[in-house]
Amino acid sequence: MKHDNFYQSLKAPRGGASSGIRRRVPVSIATYLSPSLACCPLERLEAHVRELEELGTDMLHVDIMDGDFVANYCLGTEFVPLLHRITRLPLDIHLMVQRPEQKINYFDIGPRDYMVVHAESTPHVQKALAAIHARGARAGLALNPATPLEACRWVLDDVDLLLIMTINPGFAGQRLVAQTLEKLHSARAMLDAAGSAALLEVDGNVSFENAEKMSRCGADVFVAGTSSLYAKGASLAQNYEKLRQAIAAGKGRTV
Known part of the structure; x- marks a missing residue:
């Protein structure tokens, strides 16, 4: 298929960096795992967060859904201060809500945190991004699969993170x-061409197999859920290490 051929064109020969790996765009050195807490055992949230901290996780992904922008409900405003009491890890708060600029002030966010709004959720994207920055947090913009990259081109100077959805949320x-x-x-090529320091995040079916492909395409931040970190049949630590290995393989490295 066409899109399979696209990925094959990015694949590097095995053997590490010295074997003549060629890439179309620069690849980020740093990568970050952002476990999706919507997939975790909430009845033992604090113990689970401690385990993630011990594994070396970089941030925690928090899905907020209003039942309107997406046909589901998930977590809420009180979950964020609860996490802040439990951990000092940065929060990666993904707002899947209509008119987020009207709701940002309901959230306890600070300089360590990212808050991500959807381009499709408001006609006033810059207003929403400015509201996040006014609270002292870092602002992100998410794009659904069918939303063109052009939707973020004119706000690149206002974003600290660009989230590409690889499923419909x-x-x-x-x-x-x-x-x-x-x-x-x-998206990686666009950010690099613009000289943007924004992180490139990917969310949706970040499986072990797909994570390697996403890494090769230039993603920096990987939202880990049921298809990798929380996959059944292995421990959290085993899945975490396997995912790190897959991401490193996409960068042409070993860990």
């Missing part, structure tokens, strides 16, 4: 939308 367990790998690759 609302429910875990969906299959990857294959075209989004090419979109992710194009």
Whole structure:
């Protein structure tokens, strides 16, 4: 298929950096795992967060859904201060809500945190991003699979993170939308061409197999959920290490 051929064109020969690996765009050195707490055992949240800290996780992904922008409800405003009491890890707060600029002040956010709004959720994207920055947090913009990259081009100076959705948001367990790998690759090229320091995040079916592909396409931040970190049949630590290895393989490194 067309999109399979696209990914094959990015694949590097095995053997490490000295074997002549060629890439179309620069690849980020730093990578970050952002476990999705919507997938974790909430009845033992604090113990689970401690385990993630011990594994060396970089941030915690918090999905907020209003039942309107997406056809599901998930977590809420009180979950954020609860996490701040439990951990000093940065929060990666993904707002899947209509008119987020009207709701940002309900959240306890600070300089360590990212708050991400959807380009499709408001006609006033810059207003929403400015509201996040006014609270002292870092602002991100998310794009659904069918939303063109052009939607973020004129706000790149206002974003600290660009999130490419590789499934349609609302429910875990969906299959990857294959075209989004090419979109992710194009997003990396766009950020690099603009000289942007924004992180490039990917969310949706970040499986062990897909994580390597997403890494090769230039992603920096990987939202880990039911298809990798919380996959059944192995421990959290085993899944965490396997995911790190997959991401490193996409960068042409070993860990």
